[in-house]
Amino acid sequence: MQSPLFDQILEITHIEPLANENNELEITKRITEDGKELYFILNMSNDKRKLPDKFSAYQDLLTGKIASQTLKAWDVEILNK
Known part of the structure:
Protein backbone atom coordinates (compact mmCIF):
# COMPACT_ATOMS: atom_id res chain seq x y z
CA MET A 1 0.00 0.00 0.00
CA GLN A 2 1.40 3.38 -1.02
CA SER A 3 1.18 6.54 0.99
CA PRO A 4 -0.94 9.50 -0.21
CA LEU A 5 2.25 11.57 -0.60
CA PHE A 6 3.81 8.93 -2.82
CA ASP A 7 0.64 8.75 -4.93
CA GLN A 8 0.73 12.54 -5.32
CA ILE A 9 4.37 12.51 -6.43
CA GLY A 35 16.13 1.64 -28.08
CA LYS A 36 15.39 -1.98 -27.12
CA GLU A 37 13.36 -2.25 -23.90
CA LEU A 38 14.51 -4.94 -21.47
CA TYR A 39 12.53 -5.96 -18.41
CA PHE A 40 14.35 -7.64 -15.53
CA ILE A 41 11.81 -9.59 -13.48
CA LEU A 42 12.89 -11.12 -10.19
CA ASN A 43 10.91 -13.21 -7.76
CA MET A 44 12.63 -12.38 -4.47
CA SER A 45 10.54 -14.76 -2.38
CA ASN A 46 10.21 -18.40 -1.40
CA ASP A 47 6.83 -18.64 -3.16
CA LYS A 48 5.70 -18.87 -6.79
CA ARG A 49 4.49 -15.58 -8.26
CA LYS A 50 2.30 -14.97 -11.33
CA LEU A 51 3.88 -12.95 -14.12
CA PRO A 52 1.79 -9.84 -14.96
CA ASP A 53 -0.41 -10.39 -18.04
CA LYS A 54 1.36 -7.49 -19.77
CA PHE A 55 4.43 -9.72 -20.29
CA SER A 56 2.68 -12.89 -21.52
CA ALA A 57 3.89 -12.53 -25.14
CA TYR A 58 7.41 -11.35 -24.31
CA GLN A 59 10.50 -13.48 -24.92
CA ASP A 60 12.79 -14.58 -22.10
CA LEU A 61 16.30 -13.74 -23.28
CA LEU A 62 17.82 -16.29 -20.88
CA THR A 63 15.95 -19.26 -22.40
CA GLY A 64 14.88 -17.97 -25.82
CA LYS A 65 11.32 -19.07 -25.02
CA ILE A 66 8.10 -17.14 -24.39
CA ALA A 67 7.97 -15.83 -20.82
CA SER A 68 6.61 -18.31 -18.29
CA GLN A 69 3.27 -17.53 -16.66
CA THR A 70 4.65 -18.19 -13.18
CA LEU A 71 8.05 -17.48 -11.72
CA LYS A 72 9.35 -20.07 -9.27
CA ALA A 73 10.86 -19.02 -5.97
CA TRP A 74 13.99 -16.90 -6.56
CA ASP A 75 13.54 -17.12 -10.34
CA VAL A 76 14.71 -14.46 -12.81
CA GLU A 77 13.59 -13.60 -16.33
CA ILE A 78 14.95 -10.96 -18.70
CA LEU A 79 12.21 -10.10 -21.16
CA ASN A 80 11.77 -8.15 -24.37
CA LYS A 81 9.18 -8.10 -27.17
Whole structure:
Protein backbone atom coordinates (compact mmCIF):
# COMPACT_ATOMS: atom_id res chain seq x y z
CA MET A 1 0.00 0.00 0.00
CA GLN A 2 1.40 3.38 -1.02
CA SER A 3 1.18 6.54 0.99
CA PRO A 4 -0.94 9.50 -0.21
CA LEU A 5 2.25 11.57 -0.60
CA PHE A 6 3.81 8.93 -2.82
CA ASP A 7 0.64 8.75 -4.93
CA GLN A 8 0.73 12.54 -5.32
CA ILE A 9 4.37 12.51 -6.43
CA LEU A 10 3.60 9.83 -9.04
CA GLU A 11 0.67 11.85 -10.34
CA ILE A 12 2.64 15.10 -10.60
CA THR A 13 5.62 13.47 -12.33
CA HIS A 14 3.45 11.28 -14.62
CA ILE A 15 5.34 8.17 -13.54
CA GLU A 16 3.43 4.96 -14.17
CA PRO A 17 4.12 1.50 -12.77
CA LEU A 18 5.68 -1.08 -15.08
CA ALA A 19 2.85 -3.47 -14.18
CA ASN A 20 -0.49 -2.48 -12.72
CA GLU A 21 -1.08 -5.82 -11.06
CA ASN A 22 -0.07 -6.35 -7.45
CA ASN A 23 2.31 -9.24 -8.08
CA GLU A 24 5.06 -8.88 -5.46
CA LEU A 25 7.75 -9.18 -8.16
CA GLU A 26 10.68 -6.83 -8.60
CA ILE A 27 10.40 -5.37 -12.12
CA THR A 28 13.04 -3.08 -13.61
CA LYS A 29 13.09 -1.61 -17.11
CA ARG A 30 16.24 -0.69 -19.02
CA ILE A 31 16.51 0.78 -22.50
CA THR A 32 19.55 -0.09 -24.61
CA GLU A 33 21.38 2.44 -26.77
CA ASP A 34 19.50 1.17 -29.82
CA GLY A 35 16.13 1.64 -28.08
CA LYS A 36 15.39 -1.98 -27.12
CA GLU A 37 13.36 -2.25 -23.90
CA LEU A 38 14.51 -4.94 -21.47
CA TYR A 39 12.53 -5.96 -18.41
CA PHE A 40 14.35 -7.64 -15.53
CA ILE A 41 11.81 -9.59 -13.48
CA LEU A 42 12.89 -11.12 -10.19
CA ASN A 43 10.91 -13.21 -7.76
CA MET A 44 12.63 -12.38 -4.47
CA SER A 45 10.54 -14.76 -2.38
CA ASN A 46 10.21 -18.40 -1.40
CA ASP A 47 6.83 -18.64 -3.16
CA LYS A 48 5.70 -18.87 -6.79
CA ARG A 49 4.49 -15.58 -8.26
CA LYS A 50 2.30 -14.97 -11.33
CA LEU A 51 3.88 -12.95 -14.12
CA PRO A 52 1.79 -9.84 -14.96
CA ASP A 53 -0.41 -10.39 -18.04
CA LYS A 54 1.36 -7.49 -19.77
CA PHE A 55 4.43 -9.72 -20.29
CA SER A 56 2.68 -12.89 -21.52
CA ALA A 57 3.89 -12.53 -25.14
CA TYR A 58 7.41 -11.35 -24.31
CA GLN A 59 10.50 -13.48 -24.92
CA ASP A 60 12.79 -14.58 -22.10
CA LEU A 61 16.30 -13.74 -23.28
CA LEU A 62 17.82 -16.29 -20.88
CA THR A 63 15.95 -19.26 -22.40
CA GLY A 64 14.88 -17.97 -25.82
CA LYS A 65 11.32 -19.07 -25.02
CA ILE A 66 8.10 -17.14 -24.39
CA ALA A 67 7.97 -15.83 -20.82
CA SER A 68 6.61 -18.31 -18.29
CA GLN A 69 3.27 -17.53 -16.66
CA THR A 70 4.65 -18.19 -13.18
CA LEU A 71 8.05 -17.48 -11.72
CA LYS A 72 9.35 -20.07 -9.27
CA ALA A 73 10.86 -19.02 -5.97
CA TRP A 74 13.99 -16.90 -6.56
CA ASP A 75 13.54 -17.12 -10.34
CA VAL A 76 14.71 -14.46 -12.81
CA GLU A 77 13.59 -13.60 -16.33
CA ILE A 78 14.95 -10.96 -18.70
CA LEU A 79 12.21 -10.10 -21.16
CA ASN A 80 11.77 -8.15 -24.37
CA LYS A 81 9.18 -8.10 -27.17
